Amino acid sequence: MINLSSITRPTLLLDERxxxxxxxxxxxxAAEAGVHFRxxxxxxxxxxxxxxxxxxxxxxITVSSVGMARYFADDGWDDITIAFPVxxxxxxxxNTFPGTVRxxxxxxxxxxxxxxxAALRREADVWIKLDSGYGRTGIPHDDDVALDxxxxxxxxxxxxxxxxxxxxxxxxxxxxNADEVRVLFEQSRARLVGAAQRHGNLLCSAGDTPGCTLAKxxxxxxxxxxxxxxxYDLMQAKRGVCGIHDIAVAAAxxxxxxxxxxxxxxxYGGAVHLSKESIPGDEGFPLYGLLCELTPExxxxxxxxxxxxxxxxxxxxxxxxAPILRRLKPGDLLAVLPVHSCLTADxxxxxxxxxxxxxxxxxxxxxxxxxx
Ligand code: PLP
Numbered sequence: 443m444i445n446l447s448s449i450t451r452p453t454l455l456l457d458e459r460x461x462x463x464x465x466x467x468x469x470x471x472a473a474e475a476g477v478h479f480r481x482x483x484x485x486x487x488x489x490x491x492x493x494x495x496x497x498x499x500x501x502x503i504t505v506s507s508v509g510m511a512r513y514f515a516d517d518g519w520d521d522i523t524i525a526f527p528v529x530x531x532x533x534x535x536x537n538t539f540p541g542t543v544r545x546x547x548x549x550x551x552x553x554x555x556x557x558x559x560a561a562l563r564r565e566a567d568v569w570i571k572l573d574s575g576y577g578r579t580g581i582p583h584d585d586d587v588a589l590d591x592x593x594x595x596x597x598x599x600x601x602x603x604x605x606x607x608x609x610x611x612x613x614x615x616x617x618x619n620a621d622e623v624r625v626l627f628e629q630s631r632a633r634l635v636g637a638a639q640r641h642g643n644l645l646c647s648a649g650d651t652p653g654c655t656l657a658k659x660x661x662x663x664x665x666x667x668x669x670x671x672x673x674y675d676l677m678q679a680k681r682g683v684c685g686i687h688d689i690a691v692a693a694a695x696x697x698x699x700x701x702x703x704x705x706x707x708x709x710y711g712g713a714v715h716l717s718k719e720s721i722p723g724d725e726g727f728p729l730y731g732l733l734c735e736l737t738p739e740x741x742x743x744x745x746x747x748x749x750x751x752x753x754x755x756x757x758x759x760x761x762x763x764a765p766i767l768r769r770l771k772p773g774d775l776l777a778v779l780p781v782h783s784c785l786t787a788d789x790x791x792x793x794x795x796x797x798x799x800x801x802x803x804x805x806x807x808x809x810x811x812x813x814x
Pocket of ligand 1 (some may be wrong): 651
């Protein structure tokens, strides 16, 4: 039970039961498809939550920075993919990891491979980043010349072991429904597996939450790396990837002003807490979160007709139906279901579980002001 009177400022609540159910769901999907599950820790960024993955049989993880790799390595994780292009300025930091930790890097250029060859004083596994249509990083999936060139240069570097091709089908986030997600993921999967087969049957690593949750086939894939599925959020619910009851985090925000004539309340909870990410609401206006009632046991279903319609640095503007508005007063609390849980969790840098206990987050470890 949460002691609601102990919540004095915006606080991110984490429902362990929902989170463990999400982890169990994805672990089962991976096991049934015979693919390795290497969840991305960029969503929860928490040693406690990583432990819930461990309880579900996970032994290897993905992270998005060298610092995050260190945070988990120091907690006993010894098989870690840093799923971000190697930053040549951090090679010295990579050299400080214990030899017992198996590190996997992402590469897309012979130049960076050469710099690693010159400065890396440990062995590491390498995945070539493939652009399967997202257009962010990676060698275009059909650029066999560039792939050959990188593979040949990797063969000259004794510290590096080439494992395979890795892609992130981030374009599934442009889909407007589950069927579109499936089509985009399938296109990415086929491009990844096709490129791997043309280059000596390399292993294939894929992983975005929409695709991994909904795909009909993981054929040809060695591993999947979804992360957002740890918490899910409104962005996923909007696309039919999850239901509202699968969302494992909600921000408890104090009401600081009630504007009955406007039909709005002002929350202490703005862009620095929730992020400024939005989805189109029913009337086409940006929606920054859905509003729920808070009880000592957790949060309710979303309040019908209630939504976060505006956002500035610390303020959230919440629109609510008149009967609810009339009984709210400054000092009350509302819960906000986030649009993008990864950014919200990163902004808070810490959680409170539904027993009122603190849950760690890597961001608090490095700097964070909103950490509880
Ligand atoms: N792998 C890489 C390289 C990513 O960049 C991301 C997310 O950005 C993921 C995996 C996890 O995807 P999702 O956030 O959809 O779970």
